[in-house]
Amino acid sequence: MSPARDSLPRLLPRPLGEEERRPEVTPSRRRKLCDSARPQCRQCARRNWPCVYTAPPGVTSQQLKKERTENYASVVELIRRGDGVHAEQIAQRIREAESVDTAVGDIASASLLLQTSSRAVKAATGPPLRQYPAAASRPLLTSPYEDCDFVFEKRYDTDAYYRRVDPSLFVDVSGHDLPLSNWTKVSTDNRRMNHLLNLFFTWDNVVERIIYRPILEENARRLRRGHQGDYDDNTDSDFCSPFLINALLALSCLYSMDPATYKDPADPKTRGRLWAEEARLHLQNCTRPSIALMQGLYVMLIYEASLSDGARTLQYLTQCMDVYRILNDGNMNELADDTVPESRRKLEREAFSWCMWGMYCTEW
Known part of the structure; x- marks a missing residue:
């Protein structure tokens, strides 16, 4: 009995059929067969292939x-x-x-x-009307009062020629004439120190958020001393102290290049250094946590990080955070004083909230 025909292996391959004689269409060749017909080309539709490498509609x-x-x-x-x-x-x-x-x-x-934008700019501006030498500085300015370096304080008090100008010509940033000389031994020039403080409140966007300016200026005016430097760092208001005022004046010098603020007239990095040194002396006497102490520590932190070698930066940061946590954990009612008018207590509550929220945002 002969075995089944299909049970034996094939010794020779069978002849190729008609379909198998056609060369296999590779993906790359398949792409060549695609035409631009939409939504599917005729070749791919006939062979049930997905259209690949087809051009977008309207593009061949x-x-x-x-x-x-x-x-x-x-x-x-x-x-x-x-x-x-x-x-x-x-x-x-x-x-x-x-x-x-x-x-x-x-x-x-x-x-x-x-390239297109460059050509558009050249076409809009046109050829220069007049050529100036390369060394000319702001050639179109015909008056020193139009020079931004002059207006913005660089030559405000420094150039001997311009000191003959009427001081009323300059309109400083609005602020109060504070008796700052009663809070520091560095200078008796209240006009210059008020100008520095106005520069700080105009340009600073780091420390200013933790300073409640209305109560600071009110306390600086109200708590006047009879003699320069005759004050105690622990008996002042919670919102103003000699330590804070000297620290703010030091930091304000970041926004001034007036040589009168330099400790070393030849070194711009020493500007504000005299106020910073006096602030450090007052810090040694600050033993009670207060808003002014927290603010002054943060001000000194930014000053040292900007104009010093940074050796004291970490120390100021640690002390500032310690005072902030003590104040944050305290009771707001502890700041209330029944002998103080309600309007003043309301202002102090607003100032406390402002400064603590500002410090919270700064911490994060």
Whole structure:
């Protein structure tokens, strides 16, 4: 009995059928067969293939190839004309991109946009009306009073020529004439110190958020001393103290290049140093936690970090956070004094809330 015909292995391959004689269509060749018909090309529809590498609607494959070639040529030209750093940046961007074609297209489009905007600016501005030498500084300014360096304090009090100008010509930032000389031994020039403090409140956006200016200025005026430097750091208001005033004057010098604020006339980094040194002397006498102590410590932290070697920065930061936590854990009612008018107590509550919230935002 002969075995079943299909149970024996084939010794020779059977002849190829008609379908098997056709070469296999690779994905790359399959893309070549795709045409621009929508929504599916005829070749892919007949073979039930997904259309790949098809051009967007309204764009032929020839247009895509042309655009791709132009993009590559544009990037090559950028690399050829640019310096080594620019060429390396382009190559790095292409290496990091998921799609080389996309990266090349983006770079070429950005280059074209820059060229277009540059031409637009040149067309809008037109040729210069007059050529000035390179060394000329602000050639269009005809008066020193229009020079921003002059107006914004650089020559405000420093140039001997301009000291003959009527002081009423300058309109300083609005503020009160505070008797600051009663709070410091460094200077008796209240006009200069008030100008420095106004600079601080105008330009500072770091420390100013923890300073409640109305109550600070009110206390600086109200708590006047009979003799310069005759004060106690622990008997003043919670919102004003010699330590805080000297620290603020030191930090205000960051916004001034007036040599009168320098400890060493030849070293701009010593500006405000005299007030900072007096503030450190007053800090030794501050034993009671208060808003003014917390503020002064933070002011000194910023000053030392900006104009010093930073050796005391961490010390001021630690002390400031310690005082902040003590005040934050305390009871607000402890600050109330029945002998103080209600309007004043309301102002103190507002100031306390302002300063503590400002310190909270600064801490984070």
